[in-house]
Amino acid sequence: MTQPDATERDFPIHTAASAPEGSQEPLAWYLDTFGMVPNLAAVLAESPALLTSYWQTQNNLLADAALTRQEINIVQTSVAHANACQYCVAGHTALRKMEIFDNTDEQLVAVRQDKPFDDPKLDALRDFALLVLRNQGRMASSQLQAFLEAGYSRRAALDVVACIAAKVMTNYANQIALTPVDDAFAPFASDLPYREDRTVRTGTIAAE
Template sequence: MTDFPVHTLETAPQAARPALSGLKAAFGFIPNIAGAMSTSPVLVSSLAALFQNVHGGSFSERQIQVLLLTNAVTNASEWPVAFHSYLALQQGLSQADVDAVRDGRLPSEPGLAALSHLARTLIETRGRLAQADIDGFLGAGFSREHLLEVIAVTAASTITNYTGSVTRPPLEAPFDAYAWSRP
């Protein structure tokens, strides 16, 4: 269990409430990880702003979920893996592709595989991509803008992945079926 409270709009520090309200509007509820994160208004506000930018960028929601799920698995953060497994399925990713990413493999669709591979490589190399990694991503039909946008998605997921690993928030009931543990 966690020593970090999972705040609500009523219990969160005043400075964290606007960010929590925005996340509630986006998801229809306040995810437990955001409630735990709101102990730091700076952290939850940073995530909310980055979240808005990432989800308003050039990737589809399906592509974003592949990136976020890949990042959560690569960072071995249990709450985000469950959450993004659920969201990826909601965005039309196949169960086989969700299972592949959860197992550290690539999705079957070439474009999604290129996204997942780049995301994992970016984290594993701490941003020091080889030219072959960049060329492979660009060769899959993505642009330099996309490459840099993957960094923004990685920044957002780093916030949630690290927060999940530090605070260990409880998993909400709708995500129980997607619980995951590091292999």
């Protein structure tokens, strides 16, 4: 399939040659790491501030988080699923297949189908992440305590915030730009009941 040079809403899908200078380093990293520049990074490249913020946040999490790589991906895929971001759910599923995050197939199925995990600790992690997402961080002390009693630390609670922040950057950008799903990720998007489009949820401002 021919790679488009812009999204449906005319956001550029950059190459290394067309991207602003501030986006060059992250794009080179994606190419070196994955052998491709995902459309997400290519679209974010229009804003070096956004692309570098996302890229650095992800690398900081992988290097320094109290959460494992599996746990980071469970939080981020759960957030993307809750935000109905087809691109990110498909992408994070594919990255598990590329062994970036080391998740099992069963874990990603549980996220994508809203099913319990085999490990109740992961249920507690997902529940906490979605609580933070939906309530903008507001919670009862008993809810934080349940997260801690599941085996997580206060440091991990703050790492969850970083995971959510990264997915807010990409989920929202994908909805604004209508980022097309890469061919490499497409097999993991076909069964999702949502996509990046003009549909707006009840109670939000109507699309034009």
